[in-house]
Amino acid sequence: MLWDLPVRLIHWSLVVLLAALWWTWRTGRTEFHEQLGYVTLGVLLFRLYWGVFGSATARFGQFVKGPRAIAAYLRGRSSPQVGHNPIGALSVLLLLGAMLIEVGVGLFAQDLDGIEAGSLAQYVSYDTAEAARAWHALLFNMILAIVALHVLAILFYLVVRRDNLVGPMITGRKGFAEEVEPPSMAPLARALIGVVLAAALSWWVSRGFRL
């Protein structure tokens, strides 16, 4: 097992959420867009939790590498990668970071009419909420660019390196030519704790920190 169930669920739910968030915004379903935003916040918060307490291949401490390891990987001088390679790690950080910022800015953004707004817009001025809307739109385009880069990288591995990265992200399993140490998997009960914590925090945020 390479990718545990939580990692795969997080990955594909973010794909679906990103598309749904775009669609609800595009078609003027602002309220629905907001609700999906809080769900996305929950998923991202859970990913942060899982990056600390999750399975070996999910932990930031395991796959985020410094420049030296990145250079070694680029020169092809590294052992087979079980989990994210050092470049993939940057992609993960970039995607998660951009989405976290996007959701965070969205919490302060208001719609064109000042009628619908993120749950935290009540704590900022009208002009700040207006600026947040502009940033929210700009950041979305940056996320699209990062997603495009991510998909291109997957295609590069598939076509040039003959390495299918999509299959394992669906099944969770991957075969290696050489003998590798199977990564240790975290118990699912621990994931449940994280889901409850992330959902509770995201719900609290959606209430504007009011109970």
Add this chain to the structure above:
Amino acid sequence: MKAGVLLGGFLFIGAAYGGLSAAAPSPDAVQKLVDARVAHYKEIGRAAKAIHDELGQSQPNLPSIESNARVIEQRARQIPSWFPRGTGQQPGVKTEAMPVIWEQFPTFKQRASGLAGAAHQLAAAAATGDLASTKAAFGNLGGACKACHDTFREKK
């Protein structure tokens, strides 16, 4: 005599120039008008946000909602006057006001009066002190904003 002819000439040129500029105001003049109406709309937006924020409180201050609704109503009644013909999209002018405003001005006026009516209802609901009907009236106000924007404001 000579001076009189000269003066007459200047007056004529001045009048002609004035007439021309009345027919086609400079982009700068139009932009000033556009900026002024944007500022007015922002007043409506600020008041709407203040109401939205108040309704998010556990104990909304209904008199504050009422006074903000009155601001919106008062501004909404002025909306048609902010859109004289010739202040739409044109070279040198940045505005989201779409040409359809002047093609369907009666409908546009109707939508503006719809907003004024919704704001009036909201103020009345807040004045009765009933939170549920105030919330419902605020929902209608949002619908009134959207009804106009959907047709007449350029989507960005």
